[in-house]
Amino acid sequence: MRDTDSTCDPAWDEVLTELAERRSEFHKQGYVPRDFIEKFFPLGVYRHATPEKFGGEVIPPHEFLTMVERIGRVDGSTAWVVAFASSNTYLGALPVETQAEIYRNGPDVVAVGGLFPMQKAERTETGFRVSGHWKFASGCMAADYISVGLLDESAGGKPRAAVLPASRVTTVDNWDVSGMRASGSFDTMVEDAEIPLDWTFVRGGKPLIDEPLFRYPLIGYQAQCHAAIGLGVAQAALDYAQQAGSYRGITGAPPVGERAYHRTEFAKAYVALKSARAYFLDVAEEVWETVRAGDEARDEQKARIRLSAVNMSDVASQVVHDISAISGAAIINNSHPLNQIRMDAQVPQLHASLSQHMYDDAGAVLLGLQPTTPGFL
Template sequence: MGDAPEPIAGAKWQAVLAELTERRAEFNAQGYVPRDFIEKLMPFGVYRHATPIRFGGSVLPPHRFLRLVEEVGRIDGSTAWVVGFASANTYLGALPVGTQKEIYRDGPDVVVAGGLFPMQRAERTKNGFRVSGRWKFASGCMAADYINVGLLDESAGGQPRAALLPADQVTIVQDWDVSGMRASGSFDTVIDDVEIPLEWTYIRGGASRIDEPLFRYPLLAYQAQCHAAIGLGVALGALDHAQHSGSYRGITGAPPVGERAYYRTEFARAYVALQSARRYFLDVAEEVWETVSAGEEASAEQVARSRLSAVHIADTAAQVVHDLSKVSGAAIIQNSHPLNRIRLDAQVPQLHASLSQHIYDDAGAVLLGLDPTTPGFLGPADPRGDRDRSRSSNTEEKTP
């Protein structure tokens, strides 16, 4: 099982969070989280939690990893975005086991990044694929050991094929010019006429070759949950700011905001909305983990509730930040104001494809005993209409 990670508590973890507080402005200015800070997260199981146990991985249940992402996001949304993508190493379970062994040959703490889209045409060769192209949204790529790219492959039957390359074979174009999640370093990646062996490619979201609990956990639901946990952390950061800003006075001479009924009321509403949604979000994740840990497979209803709880917490978190911002005074528009960074980050998780608004429709359909309207919502091998199939995990949903 490998060395046990440090507990996600205590002085060492708090020291890492304190360093993040000191360095988040640095990360934002340069547009990415550097490798030296990523390595400081490794002893806490951030990356090895998604490594197969046979290759040195250490078990960190999803509901605990979500809380870890939340804690980081409470301080800095961009760093939480990069940390959250550590969960995406579960996609690599679809690679041949021999390839996975090579990936983890130097240890379980492997950092993988890479955007799948836009999918690029690949020439089939005797040994694999010859590829050139440019891909977007490779969050965390500046600190990555390996980088994924997406291939158009007719032999994949319409499913997206991903190729994994060592980071030194990929050119990173630092063109990330955004206002929200600026330090996520979601740069473009480029490769030029590279042949990629077939065994280093896999169906993105395809069935895992690893029979361990985390690799039985619904894969796309987990990715949605991790993105939602980022927004949750950002919103908790907004609540922290509001809670400690009651003495703030504007330039008009009006009473401190904490003495204003509308401020107290808005804070209370935001607090209870977020905490209620958070509890359901974590409870569902823990329930599904208990199911897969017992050797069972997540039911269609569990997948639907996992995804529903994720989109709901993402929407609730974004609304909470908006509502707190509107009562916090005009000073928040200053670039140096902490709530300005928070409000710019807050909507980004909500915009991710895994948290699209169609999830409500799909989840509602499943919970009503109907077919979801989005192909792949429940699982890769589940024909639409096969509601009785309990295995609903590894697939790749086709969303914008």
């Protein structure tokens, strides 16, 4: 169990220094390569959501979120990829024997997924047969396993994920975007694949692992991880603004740090981000303590996880917008630090787990009503 901020470890400084040196390489090729992902193995990132019985070393969610934030402060795309280390909690719904096979070579397993659009699969005596094409398999270029989504009426409307070794999945080289350029969220394809039932699970289904992290709200955790990416990117915008006070532009006006509107807007952005961050991490820690004590997370806690995450995402995006608005026309240059930050800042908000209707659902639950979105709780 890790209860301290592991990002204070000097090993983190070494990895993030290398990230700062290589991020342009990653952005140019469109993905974070396996050799760099493996730099996070000794830091515990890719075993934090592995069951302890298979060698996992739990990192509490609020601490993992600060890890994602710190990575995002250097590069949003790499934070996006690494954040998915948390999704190994989904694998807890697989039969324990299947999990043992996944972790047979050790606890540091890179598992990613692009489940949509879900594809119709033929039911067989032993499982499923499927051919299909899926979107947004973030981090697939460095993966050990890739999950794809199957249409299955027995799953109660939830996606059924089929887990395949990465070697059995074809990656389509079509990731050409402005934001999160190095996330490597390529399309994937399989052709006439036989998948045993024991290598499938219902996403959001009850885990078969009885450990605290697997009692933490799984889908809510994914929303938090995506919001933490945006938080890190917004921190990077504030870092830039703090270092750019002497910038004068080309008009002969005083340095931006001497302009009242610049100081005012910076202060507003600073306090907005810090306030949203405090609530965001407080909720995560509170719910962690609940499940750590052996209790189930309450519905209102699940709602506050989702509320704090969507609020964090929105505030982070707005902070980047506001800092950009007072930073001068130079930010439109492709080489300007704020240019990629601006492009990255909008992406977490676009993820389904951080959609605007989360406010409505959270409000309903906090008022004692039922949410309207399936799977919200």
